[in-house]
Each structure stands twice: as C-alpha cells, then as structure tokens.
Amino acid sequence: MKQLRFGLFENAQANDSGTATWRHPDNRRDQFDTLAYWRDIARMSEEADFDFVFLADAWGWADVNGQRPEICSVEGLDLPRLDPTIVGAAMVAETDRLGVVMTGSILLEQPYAFARRMASLDQLSGGRIGWNVVTTGTAETAVQAFGVPMVPHDERYRMADDFMQVVYKLWEGAWEPGALERDKQGRFADPTKVHRIAHDGPYFRSHGYGNTAYTPQGTPVLFQAGASPAGRAFGGRHGECMFVGSGSAEQLGEHSRAIRAEAAASGRSADDVKVMSAFACVVGRTIEDARRKYERVLDSQDPGVAVASYAWFTGLDLSSYAPETPMTELHTELSQTQVARFAGQTVGDVLKDWHAHGVGARPVIGTPEDVADVICDLADRADLDGFLLSPVIQPGSTLDFIEHVLPILRERGVASPGGDEGTLRERLMGKGSPTLGDRHPAAAARPAVSAA
Template sequence: MKQIILGAFEINQVNLTSQGLWAHPEQTTFRYKDLSYWTELAKLLESGYFDFLFLADSYGYPDLNGEVPDATFEQAVELPKNDPMLLIPALSAVTKDLNFICTSSTSFEPPYANARRFATLDHLTKGRVAWNVVTTSSAVVSRLFGTKQVPHDARYDMAQEYLELSYKLFEGSWEKGAVIADKARRIYADPRKVHAIDHHGTHFTCQGYFNCEPSPQRTPVLVQAGASSKGRGFAAANAEVIFVQGKDRAMLRAQIDDLRQRAKDNGRGADAIKAISGLTVVTGLSRAHAEERLEEYLSWIDPEAMRAYYAMMTGVDLAKLAPKGSFSDVKTEGSQTQVERYKGVAVEEAVADFLRRGMRELIVTGTGKEAAEEIAEIVAETGLDGFNFTPFVSPGSYADLIRDVVPQLQRMGLMRRERHPSTFRERLFGRGQARLPDSHPAAQMRWTPGGSA
C-alpha cells in the first residue's frame, strides 16, 4: 500500500479560502504578522508527520468592474497579505523534516532573480524547498506592475520559456565538481567548470554566470496546478507535483489519468508526477457531531466576500451570471482552475457550491477512524498520491487531524511513522533522487563537453 503525501495549505494573510472565518473564536490567523505564529505552526505540522507546508501567494486583490468591494477590506479578502518566501528560512531553522512549497509567478519577475532566491532557499533548507509555478492572470496585478495583461495561452508560452531559462541557470551554469573549496591551494571553484548562460528568447534574454553555486537539489521541486488543457500540458511537461481540483472523485480520477498520460507522452513516465488534491477533514465524537461542527464553521462564511474572492481569482463576477445558464458558457482570460471545475454545472448550482465550499475539493467528516477509512477510499478510487490539507481554523483543524486521523492512517499503512530528514525530492521519489531525473527536460540543460547552456 502506498503512503500518502500530506501537506498543509496556508497563505501569509488573515483569511485562507473561506472568507469570513478570520473572525471565528477559534481562529488565530490574525497573528499572521508574528513570526512565532509560523514557527509554532511549522513545529506542530512536523510533529504530525506532515510532509510539506504549502504557501500560496498572489499580488492581487478583488476588483469588480474597476472597483474594490468594501468586503475586500472588511473581511480581509486577499488584502492585507505578506510575502511568504521570507518565512521559509526561519521555519526551516526550527524543523528538520518539514518541506516548503512557495509560490512564485512567471509573469512579472525576471527569471534570474527568482532562480537566485530559490537556490538560496535550497541551500538554507538543505534541499527542502519547492517552487509552485504560477502564471498571473489578474488585470489588477498587471496595473500594479505597469504591464499589459497577457492572454491565458500566451502566459503559458511565456512560462515555458521562463522555466527553460531557469533550468539553464540551475542545471547548466555550474558543472558537477566545480566547487572545490580547497584552502591549501586557495581555489574555491574551478573556472573551467563554471559557464556563462547565453539565452536569447521570445520573452527573455540572459547572458552571464549564475552567481549561486549548486544547491542540494539544484532545481527546486517543481509544482503546478494548471486545470486548462494548456495548463495541463505545461504541468505534465515540467511539474513533479500537480495539484488537481474537481467537484467529485470521478472528476479527480479523469484529471489524474489525463495528466499521467500527458507525462508519458512527454517521455517522463506516469510515475514522474505526484497528484495532490485539497482536503478538509472535520472530526467529532460521531459523524453527526462532526457534521454539526462543519456547519458551524460554514456559518461564518461571508457571501459577498466569497463573490469578491472568486472575481479576484477568475475575473468573473458571479452576480452578473444568468442563474439558469450553464457554467460551461463562462469564459475568462483569468485563472481557469475555478471555472473548469464547474463545467457542465448550472450557474446557480455552481454559485451556491462556491459560496459554501470555496476552493475546497474534498470535505470529509466523521470520527477519526471513519475519516481515515474515507481517505483510503478516495485514494483507491482516484489514484491520488496525497492531499493538501486546508483547515477551517488554525491551528485547531491541524491539531484535530493530528490527534484523530493521522494515527489511524499510520495504522492502516497509509502514512509514514519514521522520520528521515532528506531533500524534498527524495521524500517524494526515494533516497538518492535529490536531482531531477534524466527524463526531465531540465536534464537537457546540463553542461556537457562541447555543449552550451
């Protein structure tokens, strides 16, 4: 029986995905500005055998027809929000076994600066870092950076070149063995084994040396969540961890099968990717008690704030859609993920679902044993490799899962019991696999005699 990968979904802000829950009596996310909030959370997650902490991020905020709704400020909908990357060195210092996925967009920041930061993080964490690669669609963010909004498919073309240049920096500038660090000979690096990058592409130009020496993983673990056909193609070609979203198990299974086939078509093999879905678990003394707790959490959700949240992600104003229409007719140049999940669903049904669940995919309720059994069923039916746990309240939801569900999953053989600190890639794919495999397109960027990057 395969062991699942377990992560925690967090954002460096007041709310997570259920807008309005920041005010719940059990919620402590208002402490997001305090470093102790994050270090305490990281230690709790590591104690509960979580494999990673996922830090979502975006520069945007809700904008409806050129105006920012009052609910944005009143309910802290994606505003205010701090930079998550700056948390990682501190969190890695208080943990040994927890990995970190940090979000960074290919749409605005130069590849060189981004690669340098991730290489630095990979050094500081000893290889426990991953890059969640996103393309930014928001008109708001385009205005913030003074650029034009790029159409959906063109953003992925840009992202592909961004990754190719990043691969050259991570994999091609420094040969294996370039760093000697020989004090006696007073030679730190062999100049014959360090090479300048010479990239002239459609979107990016880069000439010169990558000034970070090779880190434990060289290229951070690559994570992606594209739901459109273009996005899935991009993910299958590059990503090692792919977040899938669907309104039911059948939809998740179809997405995973499609992604694995696309990975094979790219010469990578179906096992080259790990498919992860969002998961929320609410436990109780009985299933009825757990469902009561779920409904109590949901009662704190603010509908206007949720509409603003959806508009921020997709550019779609839910209030302007015809209730009797089909969500299949909804078009946007914004993010496709939260549109694709409702294809074939009536607008009024889709709106009601989002206002209640938000981005949450799978919600499981019951006793710890019942929840663990349902999780096992989900894995068997969908082919999922793991879950990104999305709490209602922090740290309470994590503490409940660790107390009630994790021991059950361990007894079932679905979760590890041992602690063996390693790189993130080795955690995912096995010992001795800290580097990207030769089947990955980044391997083509490695320096070979007579070659170039």
C-alpha cells in the same frame, strides 16, 4: 496500497481559497503576519511529520467593475499578505526536516532574480525547497500593479516554458555540482566548473554567470496545479508533483490519468509525476458533532464574500447575472478551471458552493474513521500519491487531523510512520534522487561533465 505523502496548505494571509473564516474563535490565521504564528506552524508540521508546508500565493486583489469591494478590507479577503519566500525562510530556520514549497509567478517574477532566491533557500535548507509554478489566474489586477501587459491564458503557459528554460540553465547549467572546493591552500571554486549561460527566448533573455552554485537539489522540486488543457500539458512537461483540486474519485482519477499521460507524451515516465489532491475535513466524535462544527465555520463567514472572491478568481461579477443563468454562458481569460468546473450548474448554485469552500476542497465531514476511509478510497480509486491538507480553520482542523486521523492512517500503513529524512525530492520521489532525473527537461541544461 502505496504509502501516501502529506503536505499542509498554508497562505500568508488572514484567509485563503476565497473564503473568510478568520472570525472563527479557533482560527489563528488573523495572526499570519507574526513570526510566532509561522514558528508554531513549522514546529507543528515537523512534529507531525508532514512532508512539507505549501505556501499558496496570489498577486492582485479582488475587483468588481474596477473597484475593490469594501467587504474585502472588512473581511481581510485578498489583502494584506506577506511574501511566501520570506515566510518560507522563517520556517526553514525553525525546522530540520520539513519541506517548504512556495508559490512563484512566471508572469510577474524575473527569472534571473527568482532563480537566486529559490536557490538560496534550497542551499540554506539543505535541499528542502519546492516551487509551485503558477501563471497567475488572478492576473488582471496584478498586471496593473506591475505595469506590465496582460498576457492571455494559454500564452501564459508558453511564457512559463520560456521562464523554465532560463531557470534550468541557472540551476543546472551555470555551476556544476562539486564546483566549490573551499580549499584555503588552494582555490575556492574550480573555474572549469563555472559556465556562462545564454538564453534568447520569445519572452526572456539572460546572458552571463549564475549567482548561486549548485544546491543540494539543483532545481527545487517542481510543483504545478494547472488544470486547463494548456496547464496540464505544461505540468506534464515540467511538474514533478501535481496538485489536483478536490472532487469525486472519478473526476480525480480522470485528472490524474490525464497528467500522467501528458508526462509520458513528453518522454517522461508516468510515474515521474506524483499527483496530490487538495483535501479538507471536519472531524468530530460523531457525524452530528462534525456537522455542528462545520455549521459554526460557515456561520463565521459573511455571505457577501463569495461574490467578491469569485470575481477575484475569474473577473466575473456573479451578482450581475440572474441566479438561474447557466455557468456555460460565462467565459474568462483568468482561471478557466473555476468556470468550467461548474458546467451544468447555475450562477446561484456557484455562489452557494463558493460560500462553503471557495476555490478550496469541499470538506469531508465525519468521524476520524470516516475521514481515513475517504482518503484511502480516493487514493486507491484515483491513483493518488498523496494529499494536501487544507485546514478549514488553522490550526484547529490541522490538529484534529494530526491527533485523530493520522494515527489511523499510520496504523493502516498508508502514512509514513514518521522520522523521514533527506531532501524534499527524496521524501516525495523516493531515496537516492536528490536531483532531477535524466528524463526531465531540466537535465538538458546540464553542461557536459568536465574532465576531472
């Protein structure tokens, strides 16, 4: 079996994934707005040899019929939050090898400014940065806040294609590798290696020179998690590392095959895309012990959170439907995945499921061996390249995974023994590839190599 890669899911908020477990005594996420919290997470992740910490992000807030329900403030559900690129910078400063992957929205960011922010981080970190490209499922309230028009679901992916063309031109085409000479007797930069970019797309225009020189990775490692047909096609064109939600081996296998087929259809190799599944676990000495632990997590949550949180992701107020309503009767322009994945179930089923784990992975409950077995089995049967550990409580669940599960995976040879070095792309894709390969569409933005 191949060696799996591991990332740690984080979010610069008191809660994540549409749940609210911040009241649990072992959860430190209520301290998400302190530097001490992020320093500890960064150090813990580097010492454990996670390949990266992933910082999720959302814009907007939970909205039920035009109002942000009071429970959102009471439980710290959707707000407040910090900017993931600032938190990411703090983690980069605290570490030497850890990758940091940040979520950025093509709907709400401006490509020219965003390209500079990501390139600055890639430069300062020595090539340890990834970007999770999102079209923003929670767009309805976010566009109000930004004062921009709502863009329908599939069109947001066309907008994303256009956004990518601008940032590729800036990251890959504006400055050639080796343009900076820093020669005090000669020149700082070679003017023949600095180029004007020009982009006139359907959504974005940009003309002129890029702010940042070529960084260690050129383009940060591109993460993506779209699950709708438009989302998968976009991921197949651009994504290097695709997140899939949790599910059975059959569901994950189908999703992983579809993503690799999309990559191949775009002229890339099926193996150019790494597929990582969201994964959560509650580990105990015995299965009963693990179950009791999970009960305590569920008891720490107010059941009212589920209605507000489902509405935030989908715009749908489930409390206004009879519990026996089939989910197939509902439609959204927000996250379609969060409606489609409940086909065959009722509104009542969804509220129960959402209370347990929201949009996040359904936790595997068991002993360390049980959890390691599930990881190996899923990876094998669904052809996965790695897992994104989503802690049920933080850092409690992560420490349990590090102390009890990771050593078993290492012993079985399916997790790296540790000490991996290099850029984030090299850690994930293999040595010798700090920048994107020629098959990736970003390569088309590179200038013809200047004469020496």
